[in-house]
Amino acid sequence: MTIYDQLLAAVGGERRLEAADRLCRACVTLLEVDAAAISLVFDGANAGTLGSSGPQARIYDELQFTLGEGPCLESVKIRAPVLVFDLADPKDARWPAYGSAMLAHQIRGVFAIPVLVAGECVGALDIFCAAPGPLRSGQSAGAVAAADLAAMPVLDLMHADLQAAVDDPNSNVWAELNMLSRVEVSQATGMVMAQLDVDAAEALVRLRAHAFANGRSAIDVARDILNRRLRLEKG
Secondary structure, three states: OOHHHHHHHHHOOOOHHHHHHHHHHHHHHHHOOOEEEEEEEEOOEEEEEEEEOOHHHHHHHHHHHHHOOOHHHHHHHHOOOEEEOOOOOOOOOOOHHHHHHHHHOOOOEEEEEEEEEOOEEEEEEEEEEOOOOOOOHHHHHHHHHHHHHOHHHHHHHHHHHHHHHHHOOOOOOOHHHHHHOOHHHHHHHHHHHHHHOOOHHHHHHHHHHHHHHOOOOHHHHHHHHHOOOOOOOOO
């Protein structure tokens, strides 16, 4: 049985988000890595975690959005795999903030493989390893196969949303995708723009910086801003 077949069997008959989670857990078991996540990316921003092998993997993925840098974002941008053997290597300091954060989580190797749907790059499969070094040939082949399979739950979401929109324009089927998206961050960014009289880019940077400085996620900070529990100051 090929690694593709093993991964497909591990997913079983599950669909949508559960299929994505099972695929990530299968990556950890079959590829012998420490964590895996599937990210959706729209307009150059990490839009959400479609699936993960566990809570830690979701944290690693969320850090990419909070800090605005990381393997998934770069992989989608260049439409090619991004392979970093050792985040502690001073010769490879492409993500200063993300690299330091991941080292604090005891992760040394990160690898991102693009996820393609109908020729469009919609995200990436991220592999995280505590030990430094390249992936073995079998691990590399498995990661590519998993990225290929990751397109299936994305298509499931898209198909369900399209069909439901046709059947019932007032349905709530968008909720699952909305759960993945950072809508709250976008809304909070708009509030920061108005409050501080800055453009969208600077407002988002300030929100992310506040989140990072206080050890919180961008979504949590955004919710506080939206609920008027937090107001970012000028300066």
